[in-house]
Structure formats: structure tokens, C-alpha cells
Amino acid sequence: MKNILKSRVGRVLFIILFCVSFFRHHCTAAGDTNADVYKKMSIEELAVKAYELEQVSSPEAREYVDVFFQLAEKYLKANRKDAAMETLNKGLRLKSWDYRHQIMLAELELEKKQYQSARDRINFVKNSCDDETLRSKAEQLFFKTELKNIESKTKPRPELLDHKLYIVRFDGVDPAIVKAIASKIGQEFNIKVQVIDRVLKPDKTEIKHNRAKILGEMTRGIKDKMVPAEYKKMLKEAGLAGLEANTDVEKEKLLKWVILKYKDGRNYWSEVEKSMEDQYNSNVLIEQLERQCSKELRGNKVLGVLGVMVYDIYADGINFVFGRAGEGSGVMSYSRFFDDFTPNHVTMKRAVVQSLSSTGMILGLERCTTPTCARAYPHSLEEHDRKEDKLCNSCIEVLRVNYETRKN
Numbered sequence: 001m002k003n004i005l006k007s008r009v010g011r012v013l014f015i016i017l018f019c020v021s022f023f024r025h026h027c028t029a030a031g032d033t034n035a036d037v038y039k040k041m042s043i044e045e046l047a048v049k050a051y052e053l054e055q056v057s058s059p060e061a062r063e064y065v066d067v068f069f070q071l072a073e074k075y076l077k078a079n080r081k082d083a084a085m086e087t088l089n090k091g092l093r094l095k096s097w098d099y100r101h102q103i104m105l106a107e108l109e110l111e112k113k114q115y116q117s118a119r120d121r122i123n124f125v126k127n128s129c130d131d132e133t134l135r136s137k138a139e140q141l142f143f144k145t146e147l148k149n150i151e152s153k154t155k156p157r158p159e160l161l162d163h164k165l166y167i168v169r170f171d172g173v174d175p176a177i178v179k180a181i182a183s184k185i186g187q188e189f190n191i192k193v194q195v196i197d198r199v200l201k202p203d204k205t206e207i208k209h210n211r212a213k214i215l216g217e218m219t220r221g222i223k224d225k226m227v228p229a230e231y232k233k234m235l236k237e238a239g240l241a242g243l244e245a246n247t248d249v250e251k252e253k254l255l256k257w258v259i260l261k262y263k264d265g266r267n268y269w270s271e272v273e274k275s276m277e278d279q280y281n282s283n284v285l286i287e288q289l290e291r292q293c294s295k296e297l298r299g300n301k302v303l304g305v306l307g308v309m310v311y312d313i314y315a316d317g318i319n320f321v322f323g324r325a326g327e328g329s330g331v332m333s334y335s336r337f338f339d340d341f342t343p344n345h346v347t348m349k350r351a352v353v354q355s356l357s358s359t360g361m362i363l364g365l366e367r368c369t370t371p372t373c374a375r376a377y378p379h380s381l382e383e384h385d386r387k388e389d390k391l392c393n394s395c396i397e398v399l400r401v402n403y404e405t406r407k408n
């Protein structure tokens, strides 16, 4: 009996996984991501594609990141090293955990005597890459160039302490998280941070109600793939007395029962729950921030405002985002950073990392290519967790330039 149940549950879970992955990915760009296709293209053709990619958002562009990497390799073959470096940077901004291209960029940086940045990349590959060949390549570079002898730059951290960033809470946000975010942004960016003493009600225009839709699709997926007798039996085992899953409550009971039978069921169920939450349009929230904090934003030497949400947010064409920001204003959400079992310090760290990334966008900085930097682009929560809650050396140098411009 147990085995029958197991295989049935296995089949059902497969369907559910399919449904959820459909829900989570059907909005992202589809198409050919095969590097071999790009290999056959000319520099000119790839350059056009790369230009097009620069016009779309990061999650969409990430699907086609090989365009940048293939173009960079072709530039390198043609001995156009500056173009290769620029293009590698563009690719790594989207996919910083690409060890092979990190090494490629590090070698070019060494030629240009950009030791600091090269050292960060080489150390990253040396310490975290599983591929033996790439790791030993990183070790060779490390010793060959005596990177270990290069001291960290002794220049003081750039500061812009007469400039201010505002932070504002939306409904339901934990004040302790906002406090942690505010202090870390102040420390890492060396700017003044002030938490606005009001709580905003998130604008519900263009809110997405996903619950009924997801429950309906997923339970239908199960029912359609099962023999009726099996399905009835399953409902009985799941404790559905009426032997039907018609209401949302019944559908949820059935799904939860099926998913929790699985080894990694708890994590998976929490993902499903997050997908079912109401989602707010990030662009609408940014407009709301600009409207409702206009008095603060009009002040002298104001860098912008960051809104913090606990509810899930999305962007046009993207199922969900951790944060969304442009120069001067942005919104972030820590909705996907916790479930009932996440220790508080983990949620806190994840939120802090995101806030540093959002602040960089508010200041108008380009994405960072150092994978462990808080400002690197994460493709998943797992990649987000690999980032540190601080800015890397290259970000600090970028800040130096940005602050000089603002001072003048």
C-alpha cells in the first residue's frame, strides 16, 4: 500500500511541479538559449542581439546571457580586448556565478593592471568553484601574478555624509528589519539614512490575486491525470469528507497533503504559499512613493527613497521580484525571504543584502559583477544567499566616482 501511495504521490507531485514551474516561469522570455547557436553568429549579429538585451530587464535578459559571453569570446579572438572586457562585464552583471568567464575577465584585468578587481575574481573562483580545471587555473594565476602580495587599497572609504536617503515602511513591515536595513545602508554607503515616521498603505492598483487561479490549476492538473477511483481514494486519505475538492479551502487541503508527503515538501509548500499571495505591482508602488514622499524628496541633497514591503511584488512581464528601483526611488520586498521556520537572523540578512542592492540602483550605479557582492544580480533565493551583506571593493571604487560627481 505504501509503495502504491508513494508512486501515486510521486506522479501527482510531478504534475504539481510542472504547474508551479509553469506559473513561475511562463512570463519570462522563452526561446533558444543554446550557446552553440550563438557560436555560429558573426560579431555584428551578436552585437545587435546584445544591444537588444540591454534594453530589457535583468530577469528577461538573463535567459540569453550567452549572447554576451559568446560575443566577448569573439572579440577576444579578434584581439579586441577592450570590447571583450566590456562585454564580459555585461554578461557577468547578469550571471556572476559563471566561473569560466570570471577567469577570462580576471586575465584581461591583469593585463590592464587592474589588480584589485582581478584578485577578487580569482579568489572567488579559487575558493568556491567545484570544477578542478578552473580552480587550478585560478590558483596558477594567483601565484603567478603574486596577487597575494598586493595589499588592499588603503584609500579611505568614500563618504557622502551630507546626503540623505529616506526609507519608508509599507503596512505590515517589521520595524526591526527596517532598522537593520537603515543602519547597514548607512554604514556600507557612508551616507545619512533616515526612516520616515509614517507607514504607507500599499497602492492596490494592478494587484494580482493568484490564490484561486493557482489552486484551481494545480488541483485540476492532479485530477486530470488520475483515474477517478484513484483520485477519490486520495481525497479520502487527505481527509476530504465530501470526497471532492471544490472550494479553495478543500483544494488547499488536498495540495498541502500531497506536497507534505514529499521529502522536501515543507520548503516546497512554502514556495506554493508564496506564489498564492496577493502581489503588488512594483512600478505602481514606486509611483506611490514618489507621490507620498514628494515633500522629503524635494529636500536638499536627497539621494532618494526606498520603500520596504512585506507583501510580494512583481514587475510587468516578471512573476516576482525581490526589488525594483530606478534612480531616485525604489521598492523592495522581503516576502520571499522567510516562511514559518526561517530563523529571524536569516530573514534579516537576506533583507539587508537586498536593501544594499536596491540602494545601488537608487544611486544610479550599474549592477556589480562580483558574485558575492550584495549588489550582484541573483537569479534565485539560493544565489541571493551566497551574497555577502556588504559591498565589494569594485563597488567602493564605483561609489568613489559617483560621490565625486555629486560633490562637484
Ligand SMILES: [Zn+2]
Pocket (backbone or CB within 6 Å): 368, 369, 370, 373, 374, 375, 376, 391, 392, 393, 394, 395
Ligand atoms: Zn560589488
